[in-house]
Amino acid sequence: MTESSSKRPSDFIRHRVAEDLKQNKNEGRVLTRFPPEPNGYLHIGHAKAICINFGIAADFGGLCNLRFDDTNPTREEEEYVEAIKEDVRWLGWDWGDRLYYASDYFEQLYEYAVQLIKKGRAYVCDLSADQIREYRGTLTQPGKDSPYRGRSVEENLDLFKRMRAGEFKDGSRVLRAKINMASPNLNMRDPVMYRILHARHHRTGNRWCIYPTYDWAHGLEDSIEGITHSLCDLEFENHRPLYDWFLDQLGVHHPQQIEFARLNLTYTVLSKRKLRELVEGKHVSGWDDPRMPTLSGLRRRGCTPEAIRNLCERIGVSKTDSVVDMALFEHIIREDLNKTAPRVMAVLRPLRVVIDNYPQDKVEEMDAENNPEDSSMGSRKIPFSRVLYIERDDFREDPPKKFFRLTPGGEVRLKHAYYIKCVRVVKDKQTGEVTELHCTYDPQTRGGWSSDGRKVRGTLHWVSAAHALEAEVRLYEPLFIKPNPEDEEGGSDFKANLNPNSLEKLTSCRVEPSLQGAVPGSRYQFLRHGYFCLDTDSSAGALIFNRTVSLRDTWAKIEKAQKKGQKNQKFLSPDGQ
């Protein structure tokens, strides 16, 4: 047992697994599985399922299988198999040599179906899909028996064999379990086990033209692999009686299905169908668009697998429908990157600054620590010269209260460099826009310190104009404008809540020269901005950075509160009411 299993079980599933172990159920074995259908990309909701299945196995000294549930050839593709494997691996989990496919069990599943027919517990039904629906009844009314329900075992065997042989057209017949058409649980009203689909399967080719349904196949897949705990989401709770029924009828190894609530996150959608809609409707650039909650999107955005695993750990496991605040996820990403990301200076919206009293051709190499949280990450040199760029937002000609940055006549510190004072503001005569600042520096403050005990409130980041690298920076905001994208009253759908400003591309950014040769996927903290990741579209000559998450911005909060205060002030009547 690992250390974590000696701790108190932390959620209801672990409690049950611990209890099973105590009872020596399954001879003390724990074997779980993650069973994705290869019909799309994995998202952070899947990450929760992955972490639960692999995590619980690991906690109890067990194993977890990776199994592709490829029972529907009309929607599945090989392309997704590789992407899913990559994502699970990236998240940090290992299925060893236990990579399985439901399609590997097709022959065995067929044999089990024959057994069920022989027991008189399954029959071939000639009703059309529409008719089956009519016969099923409704939530409040019982269904009625199919006219084919009474077929003899021999006839069923013959028909089923001919279904497999390809004698019948798609949709003309199905194999059904014979259970109870009056069951209050609709899943028990003679569910379909096999449908005829003359479709090429990505692994079995044209060998089969009948394919098992989820309900029929899933429990048996689990059983065949010797799974002990089959962990899935709440929507399958209604299916558990059927899961149990098939296994009991066949008398085979019977895993315990346990359901938990799926992950929901504010400001995004987590369903393959909706994510596909965003991709196909070109609302995003693809499955790996950095705004997508897919694992490939999060990876490209700069999110670490550790952060995702931490999130899954911290949100817990329960049966309550819940929506996790995106702010928690962002907090966890910052927490991770704060410790690991090297600091670097980047000016996103450059404003030219000339240091009037600094020699024309002089260049100094300033020392800069790479990460104040971790001295082992060392330091680097940053060139300082007469002409610099600072952030446009870091200068205000008419500063509001508590503005600690550069102002006319004011003094600030340039990080790792010198104190500077603004002596002149140059503006565009037409627009009035500030185009350049003239400053003086204090040579006595090299490195950013002064010996006279002078206090400087503001510290700005900067780059040397002559040495800086040009870069494109992509800023991301939530994909949706509402915490719940589904909250739409106008009769349209979640896409009406798409955030038109979810992507902002800044093209004339300047970054410090140490970023020369950075490798795509590398993560940095841009000082005072946030965490950024070099995009896979980058090349040596064209740096492109994705903002993973911004830093906490206390000033933005103060300013917002100030503006709000002013507004309220305006609406107050003269006597203050």
Place this chain on the structure above:
RNA sequence: UGGGGGAUCGUCUAGUGGUAGGACGAUGGACUCUGGAUCCAUUAGCGGAGGUUCGACCCCUCCUCCCCCAGCCA
């Protein structure tokens, strides 16, 4: 008006007969060459009504609200 689940601070989650705890958020403060980080404090909760009990978030009854199920999807 069938069946299956669920309900604890704004959010997520512990506790399951004996002082309702943590995390995120929010707010305030300390500190700081990142208005970052860190630290401290404050905020705020057992859906409702009865009952059992010395004592109920926990047990019982009733009620309310929310989610899932009528695919030959998974």
